[in-house]
Amino acid sequence: MITPEQFAEVLCDDLDLNPIPFVPAIAQAIRQQIEAFPSEPPIIEESCDQRVIVKLNIHVVDVPFRNPSDADAWAPFLETLTDAEMERKIRDQDRNTRRMRRLANTTT
Incomplete structure (x- = not known):
């Protein structure tokens, strides 16, 4: 288990932030979010589908290879x-x- 302070210290180190002002502020924000989050899940009378559909805008190519005629244009140039x-x-x-x-x- 990691405390909000430990997380804030690692975050500040990763982002190269001055830890003196940011660690307490980040830890406090995390604690506020934890307190606002309900500790017990809501009682659900019926079993219902809670899945979420996520639509991704991804272009899938038909052929992952280039035409051999395009090889010269995409090859390294010496x-x-x-x-x-x-x-x-x-x-x-x-x-x-x-x-x-x-x-x-x-x-x-």
Whole structure:
């Protein structure tokens, strides 16, 4: 059995929340919901069907495979680069990394 406080601590840890304000608030909300829930089930005179029908909007495909003619469009693409193109890509990536660092430093 887990207490509302234990659940709240794990939840705050999972969601990366500050536990000091959130653990008591979450635990209190859980306790209120438990108190509001009836402790004894209502007396049912007759046996009735209590099932719930849930309709899911799921599209089921007829064939789970792609056409062989579509394979080229969906296959991995290997790009062959010359040394000059590779240097240019590395330079562009370095430039982009520096730009992102500058942006990160200006926002903090």
